[in-house]
Amino acid sequence: MSIQPVQAFEPPYVMAVFSNVRTADDSGYPEVNARMQELVGENPGFLGYESARTPGGLGITVAYFRDHESLGAWRTNLEHQAAMKQGRADWYESYTLHVATVERSHGFARNG
Amino acid sequence: MSIQPVQAFEPPYVMAVFSNVRTADDSGYPEVNARMQELVGENPGFLGYESARTPGGLGITVAYFRDHESLGAWRTNLEHQAAMKQGRADWYESYTLHVATVERSHGFARNG
Numbered sequence: 187m188s189i190q191p192v193q194a195f196e197p198p199y200v201m202a203v204f205s206n207v208r209t210a211d212d213s214g215y216p217e218v219n220a221r222m223q224e225l226v227g228e229n230p231g232f233l234g235y236e237s238a239r240t241p242g243g244l245g246i247t248v249a250y251f252r253d254h255e256s257l258g259a260w261r262t263n264l265e266h267q268a269a270m271k272q273g274r275a276d277w278y279e280s281y282t283l284h285v286a287t288v289e290r291s292h293g294f295a296r297n298g
Numbered sequence: 299m300s301i302q303p304v305q306a307f308e309p310p311y312v313m314a315v316f317s318n319v320r321t322a323d324d325s326g327y328p329e330v331n332a333r334m335q336e337l338v339g340e341n342p343g344f345l346g347y348e349s350a351r352t353p354g355g356l357g358i359t360v361a362y363f364r365d366h367e368s369l370g371a372w373r374t375n376l377e378h379q380a381a382m383k384q385g386r387a388d389w390y391e392s393y394t395l396h397v398a399t400v401e402r403s404h405g406f407a408r409n410g
Contacts, residue, residue: 192317205303205304207301236356244350279407281405282303282305283306283403286313286400288396292394296391
């Protein structure tokens with residue numbers, strides 16, 4: 187399967203942009219990251235997510251939800267909250283989170 | 299200067315998420331990219347931007363503006379429109395653009 191950007195969903199929808207710089211501490215991170223991907227998929231309003239990281243530099247993850255209620259359920263999930271706490275303690279040097287309502291979107295594909 | 303996520307601006311503000319997969323064609327791309335960074339900086343409502351790319355994979359660029367009017371001026375800028383057209387012709391295999399109003403944001407810094 188080739189890599190693709192997530193699609194342009196039908197507006198309005200919600201997105202959370204998480205831009206971050208990691209510490210050198212990778213202990214437990216891959217496992218928790220995989221578990222979070224599994225867990226968020228159980229949220230009925232979860233639409234998708236995508237992630238990019240420049241080696242040694244900035245990482246940007248964007249998660250898409252149907253509405254603010256769905257995102258709120260994810261934000262208050264206890265297992266997710268424990269992971270966020272561990273992230274601040276161990277894995278992230280710095281981050282910014284931006285939560286927004288998407289009003290319009292469109293996609294382009296060369297062979298689409 | 300160390301790499302940092304852009305700050306959490308005072309809501310509401312506008313962000314455009316451009317997630318993309320590049321073609322192998324790099325001709326002219328670095329120059330136009332540098333010119334676009336210079337040009338968008340002349341927009342009085344431009345707040346900042348950040349970008350990450352997984353080697354051989356997805357790239358995500360997020361641009362932040364004070365309001366939709368500022369973003370509209372950028373979208374309709376003729377030199378930017380020519381660059382977007384060239385991007386579809388040469389540089390991008392596929393992309394999705396999501397335009398949104400940010401309602402809340404916060405930041406974290408280990409030593410901040």
